[in-house]
Structure formats: structure tokens, C-alpha cells
Amino acid sequence: xxxxxxxxxxxxxxxxxxxxxxxxxxxxxLFFLQLDLVSGLIFGLGATALFILFQYLVGPAxxxxxxxxxxxxxxxxxxxxxxxxxxxxxxxxxxxxxxTV
Numbered sequence: 135x136x137x138x139x140x141x142x143x144x145x146x147x148x149x150x151x152x153x154x155x156x157x158x159x160x161x162x163x164l165f166f167l168q169l170d171l172v173s174g175l176i177f178g179l180g181a182t183a184l185f186i187l188f189q190y191l192v193g194p195a196x197x198x199x200x201x202x203x204x205x206x207x208x209x210x211x212x213x214x215x216x217x218x219x220x221x222x223x224x225x226x227x228x229x230x231x232x233x234t235v
Contacts, residue, residue, distance in 0.1 A: 149189075153186055211232070218232060
């Protein structure tokens, strides 16, 4: 089973790869618009930051919608809640929202 540090590294790497690809796309657009390097760099970095922020904000909603999650109310599944709470406490993480697919 993967450790939390491995998962964080994989997630960070995928975000950097997506940002790099998006940055290349933005620089290609700026090249065709014939903007100077400084303006292009500032615009590209800003657009990349906005793209990452958009992914961060919209990602959970997209996952919930595409997998048709049903979020559990407190007390709806006590065994699952206690098991996840125990695991979260042991690993020092906050209790996540529970959902079924």
C-alpha cells in the first residue's frame, strides 16, 4: 500500500506536469500574438496559476458528479465512521467527508 508521502509526491508531480503543459500552450499562443518575453512570461505564469487554482476548486465537484457520490450524514453508517475516524487519528489527518458510490 502506498504511503501518504508517495501519494503527495505523485499528486505534486502531476500538478507540475499539467502546469508545464499549460504553460507551453500559453507561450505558444503568446508567440503567435507576438508579445515580448517579459509580458509573455508574466501572462503565462499568471494564466498557469489561475489554471491550477481552477483545477483545485472544481476538481472535487467534477469527481463527485462523475462518480455519483452520495455523501453520508453523521450517524448513517457508524461502523464506517468509527473506522475512518480511527485511521485518520492514527495518521494525524483530519476526518474526511464520507461518501458511497
